[in-house]
Amino acid sequence: MKKIGVSLLTAVVGGAVAIGGYKVFENKQQEKMTFEEQQKVYFAKNPGGEVLASTGNPDFTQAAAAVSPGVVHIKVTMTARNSQRGGGASPFDMFEEFFGMPQQRRAQPRQAMASGSGVLISPDGYIVTNNHVVEDADKIEVQLTNQRTFEAKVIGRDPDFDLALIKVNASNLPFVKFGNSDNVQIGEWVLAVGYPLSLQSTVTAGIVSAKGRQIGILGDQGQESPYGYGQPSEPIVRTAVESFIQTDAVINKGNSGGALVNAQGELIGINAAIASPTGVYAGYGFAIPVNLVKKIVNDFKEFGTVQRGYVGVNFLEMSEAVRKEFNIDDLTGLYVADVVKDGAAASAGIKKGDIITKVEGSTIYSSSDLQERVARLSPGDKIKLTYKRDGKEKDVTVTLKAQDTKKASAEDGSSKSATEIFNKLGASFTPASDATKKKFGVSSGVVITQVHRGGMFEYFGVEKGLVVTHVNGKPVNNVDDVESALANTKRNIVRVTGVSESGTVEFNFPIEY
Incomplete structure (x- = not known):
């Protein structure tokens, strides 16, 4: 009898060890998987009832029920800035500028609160949201639809894509199934799920109005800029990527970072911005396509930053x-x-x-x-x-090749790169055409195609359209020439010579380190 008891105990312990070992192995294997691979494994093991597309009269009850638990409320605590962004009102406003950020100039820093939305994409607590929701955060709090609250940490973020990946320490969480944004059709019904106007989980419906929209709100990518992906300036300035899904589903303050899903309850985009002259919903919202989101969040998880390839x-x-x-x-x-x-x-x-x-x-x-x-x-x-x-x-x-960064000259003891100096200037350039050079009687030149917010060019009033002929005394004909000339910056002063309809102009820009 005693032998049987010992054998039974041995079998139980052995089984527990085997199961425990398998779980450890399984967890390690999942860590190596992309989010898309994890989702495929999960849904293969846990097939649910099919969420059917709406036909006839729209009915999104199943899609809303499937998605809502996986969309979270993000509450951010930050130190208020002394001043707001410059510039006049724009019909294209990032949610950051109106979802609770302080609007008054303050003499002293103070604690401020803001809120947005996020989408759970794995059961172990990974959440995708917008970069502008969390970029200034001192503390990030995530609240689920069942009122459970967690503190989150940032895994990675990138302003060029306006995406961020954060994580809470929890398991067995509800999450939203990835869809395929390439299959999205104009006129297709969609749902926007998030936490607008400090309300609890809110679902609105609309249709896809357009795809591949560029609205000029991210980084250095302006609507009027002729630049696209892979330009020579990219080794100097990281070009923002805009290819939004446009929808008329109602989204408002606080929807930023929330889910745009199709009638099957599949994630097709992350809501990022609205077109509004008033700061509240006035017709159109814009979402980052999920096929782009997948790549970015996997990079965040594996590397902590986006691994970008360039056409050049x-x-x-x-x-x-x-x-x-x-x-x-x-x-x-x-x-x-x-x-x-x-x-x-x-x-x-x-x-x-x-x-x-x-x-x-x-x-x-x-x-x-x-x-x-x-x-x-x-x-x-x-x-x-x-x-x-x-x-x-x-x-x-x-x-595709990786970004090439060239270091500035070590002259004057400066270890700053031409990249950093260029970023401080804040502008995009394109080579001047032969006709333009002939018009102004110059033999070299690049045209300023965009002046970016917060840069030295904006501060000193340098305008778009100026033909820059020399940088630090060297003739420039393309962005590579500009970079090379910036590498020879002496005593932290950049000298720029240009021509316009008003004649020849010269600027000396102090680059503070």
Whole structure:
């Protein structure tokens, strides 16, 4: 009898050890998986009732019930800034500017509260939200629909994509199933789920109004900027990526970072901004496509930062002005204004003057068509581009390269890079055309295409359209020349010479370290 008892105890202990060992192994395997792989495993093991698309009269009850528990309320504590962002009112406002941020200038720093939304994407507490929701946070608190509250930590964030990944220490949490934003159709019914106006979980419905929208609110990417992804300035300034899903589902203060889902209850986007002259809903919202989100959050989880691959071209979106300037008949595509030396495009044979017409076989109508596809990839990944030269199209496979950072001269004891100096200037440039040079009687020059908020150019009133002929006494004809000249900055003073309709101008910018 005693032997039987010992054998039974041994069997129980052995089984427990085996199960425990398997759980440890399983957890380690899950840590190596992407979020998409984890979701596929989970839903394969836990098949639920199918959430059907609405037909006839819209009915989103099943989709709302499936998604709402996985969308969380994010409450942020921060130190209030002494002043708000400059500039006048814009119809395109980031939620950061009106979801609870202090609007008055304050003499002394004080604690301020703000709130937004987030989407659980795994049962172990990973949450995707917008960068602008958490970027200034001293403390982040996450509240679930069942009122459970957790403190969250930032895993990674990036203002160029306006995305952040945060995590709470919990398990077996409800989360939202990934969809496929490439399959989203204009006119399709969608739901927006979040925490607007300090209300509890709120669901609104609308349709997809447009895809691939650029509205000029992220980083240095302005709506009027001709630049797209992979330009020579990218080794100097990290270009923001905008390719929003536009919807008329009502979103408001606090919806930022919340879920945009289809009628099947699948996540297709992260709500990021609204178009509004008043700061509240006035017709349209904008969401970051989930296929881009997947790549970014996996990078955050594995590396803590985004691993970006670059095409290495400076291009202009096709427009009537561009067609006239360069004598082009094409109505679509991207005109290659310059190619980064030894960059990915140059290695694939793409040259200045070519027109990039397709990406992975799909026609390029705007820079966002290329931006988003490239932004989903990493250095070393390959992408098929089609370009036109002398009226003939050719397909090439481009192997994306990592960002190249060049250090400034160590002269004067400065260890700052040309990258940092360029960022302080705050501008985008494109090579001046021969016609422009002839007009102003100069032999060199780059045109300022955008002046970015918060930079030295804005501070000193340097305007878009100025032709910069020399930087630190050296002639400049492209962004590489600007970078090279900035590397020779002496005594922390950048000297810029330019021409405009008003004549020759000179600026001396102090670069404070």
